[in-house]
Amino acid sequence: MTISDQHIKEAESILINGKTFDEQERVPFIKNLKTRDLLAVPGSGKTTALQAKLYCLAKQMPFEDRSGVLVLSHTNKAVEEIEKKLKDHCPQLFEYPNFVGTVQGFVNRFLASPGCMDQYGSYIHINDDNRYENAMKFFYLSLPWKPKNSNDNFLKNDLYRRANYDKNISAAEKEKNTIKYLCDLKLDIKNNKISYGSKDTTIYKLGGKTDNFFVCIRNHKFNLFSQGVTAFFDSYHIANEYTERYQSVKRILCKRFRYIFIDEAQDLEKYQLDIIESIFYAKESNCVIQRIGDINQSIYNSGKAIKVECDWKPRNPMYLNTSLRLTKEVAEVVDYFTLKKQFEHSNNESHEFKVIGASDIGQTIKPHLIIFDDNTTGQL
Numbered sequence: 494m495t496i497s498d499q500h501i502k503e504a505e506s507i508l509i510n511g512k513t514f515d516e517q518e519r520v521p522f523i524k525n526l527k528t529r530d531l532l533a534v535p536g537s538g539k540t541t542a543l544q545a546k547l548y549c550l551a552k553q554m555p556f557e558d559r560s561g562v563l564v565l566s567h568t569n570k571a572v573e574e575i576e577k578k579l580k581d582h583c584p585q586l587f588e589y590p591n592f593v594g595t596v597q598g599f600v601n602r603f604l605a606s607p608g609c610m611d612q613y614g615s616y617i618h619i620n621d622d623n624r625y626e627n628a629m630k631f632f633y634l635s636l637p638w639k640p641k642n643s644n645d646n647f648l649k650n651d652l653y654r655r656a657n658y659d660k661n662i663s664a665a666e667k668e669k670n671t672i673k674y675l676c677d678l679k680l681d682i683k684n685n686k687i688s689y690g691s692k693d694t695t696i697y698k699l700g701g702k703t704d705n706f707f708v709c710i711r712n713h714k715f716n717l718f719s720q721g722v723t724a725f726f727d728s729y730h731i732a733n734e735y736t737e738r739y740q741s742v743k744r745i746l747c748k749r750f751r752y753i754f755i756d757e758a759q760d761l762e763k764y765q766l767d768i769i770e771s772i773f774y775a776k777e778s779n780c781v782i783q784r785i786g787d788i789n790q791s792i793y794n795s796g797k798a799i800k801v802e803c804d805w806k807p808r809n810p811m812y813l814n815t816s817l818r819l820t821k822e823v824a825e826v827v828d829y830f831t832l833k834k835q836f837e838h839s840n841n842e843s844h845e846f847k848v849i850g851a852s853d854i855g856q857t858i859k860p861h862l863i864i865f866d867d868n869t870t871g872q873l
Contacts, residue, residue, distance in 0.1 A: 494556070496524045496549045503552075504545035507582055509538075514545065518813050523549065526752070528774070529809040531785040534848045535827075536818020539785055540571070543756055544578050550752065551583035554591075560751035561590030565599055565769070567760040575756075590749050596765050597725060603746060604768075605728035608735025609718055617728070618721035622676070625717070625724040630672045632713050648706045655696065676724065680714050682734060687711070729764050736771070743771070747778045758786035763804040784808075789831050815849045824850025826860045 501523060505513055514520050519538065522531055523546045533539035550562055564586075566572050572594055580587055587593055594602075597620070606617045619625075636649035656674035657667045678696060679688045685699035687707055697707040717723070723731065736742050753773050755761070766784075773780040784805060791803030816824055828848040865873060 494526060494550075494553065496526070496546070500549040500552050501545065504548045507548065508541050508544055508578060514542070515815070518811075518815060519545075522546070522811050522813065525783075525811065526781055528780075528782050529811060530758070530783060530807040531813065532807050532810045532846055533785065533787050533813035534816045534819075534824075534831075534846075535787065535790065536816040536852075537813035538817055539787075539813055540574065540756060542813070543754060543785055544575060547575070547586060547754070548579060548583055551579070551586040554585050556751065558751065559590065561592070561749060562586065563591070563599070563750035563753045563773075564593040564756070565596045565754070566594075566756040567596065568757070569595060571756055592750070596755070596761060596769070597728065600728050600732050600765075600768060604732035604735050604742070605723070608731045608738075609721065609723070611735060611738070612731065613715065613718040615719055615721040617723055620723050620725060620728060622724050625722060625727075626672065626676050628717055628722060629676050629713075633672050633675055646702070646706075648709055651706060675710075678710065679726065680711060680730065682711075682730075683737070726764070729768055732768060733771075743775065744777070746772050747775075747780050751780060753780055753782040755782075755784040756786070758784035758805045759788050759791035759803045760786070761805060766804060812846065814847050815851050817851055819848065819850040820852045820854060820857055821850040822857050823860050824848045 501514065501520065504523075505511060514523065519542045522542050531539060531542075547562065547564065554561075564572075564575065566575075575593060576587065585591075592599060592602075601617055601620055605620075610616050633649065633652070637647060639645070639647035639650045652675055653667065653671050656671040660667070660670070662670070674689070677689060679693065681688060685707070686695050687697040687710055688694055689696050697703040697710065699707050714727075718727070718731070750773070753769070755769065758766070769782075772778075773782050784807070786805060788803045788805065788807065791805070819827060831846055831848060863873075
């Protein structure tokens with residue numbers, strides 16, 4: 494399949510008011526239908542370029558093999574923006590066999606919900622961290638404390654100790670901390686263990702001293718799953734278990750979705766990237782997968798902790814180095830703060846990520862760095 498110049502002109506009329514996409518960076522990306530990623534600077538119009546590509550593909554639907562396009566993003570807002578720009582002009586992009594939505598929505602619809610029904614007897618009805626936390630809070634408060642003079646181990650005391658080790662905080666904060674800790678525990682059915690943290694440190698497992706703790710937490714989570722109540726992260730565990738039980742699911746999805754585009758890839762976490770890769774980047778897959786984003790704009794993970802590095806590792810990337818938002822003066826300053834990494838290329842080329850300002854506002858203002866702390870936020 495090829496992208497036609499005529500369809501690009503139509504996309505220009507719809508998306509950029511009849512202006513033209515440049516032949517150096519944007520047109521090559523729009524026309525590219527091979528598996529590779531796109532690294533783009535702030536204000537480069539990467540989402541607009543993706544929308545142009547989607548428009549051009551939609552104009553060729555239905556495809557000969559009756560496959561579709563899968564478009565994923567991290568937030569509902571990004572998905573809504575794609576719908577707002579394209580739905581009136583190519584409604585077929587938002588119909589079967591295509592899917593435009595969040596990664597969470599895709600995983601729930603095609604993997605986690607049928608997996609939950611298969612394993613626990615219920616489709617997912619509530620997939621929400623806050624609702625899940627309330628359910629775990631009820632569970633935690635129902636647990637008994639260890640009686641005085643008892644030599645037995647009690648789950649409530651153990652959770653409280655692990656969550657608040659070496660923390661000098663109030664009793665109310667410690668309780669809140671413990672509930673959060675309990676919510677963040679990951680259940681691994683295959684290996685019969687419960688782990689915690691980015692390193693998946695084993696906390697409880699089937700067999701040994703913590704056997705009863707493992708069983709107690711596992712049974713409660715099973716009970717929630719059987720009611721269709723899951724946390725966001727649980728969806729990925731259920732989805733992975735489902736595809737392990739039924740390998741044909743991956744092959745079916747690869748047949749249905751020929752082209753996969755992931756916008757704002759820098760915002761995704763490793764487990765989200767991994768599940769998409771395990772389906773569409775497998776050796777037997779003939780899918781085209783392109784991930785689009787800016788590693789310099791990756792800020793938070795699900796725990797709201799600042800990341801040192803983003804989980805997305807760009808593969809054989811193309812580049813949008815020219816920012817339509819930044820002036821030359823600002824871009825020169827911003828460029829010093831970017832991650833100067835060399836990424837793997839299929840042709841062994843070396844290409845440095847650089848920010849080039851193309852915005853012309855006439856009389857420019859010198860770049861200013863505004864520094865503030867908790868005591869001066871009111872002055873902003």
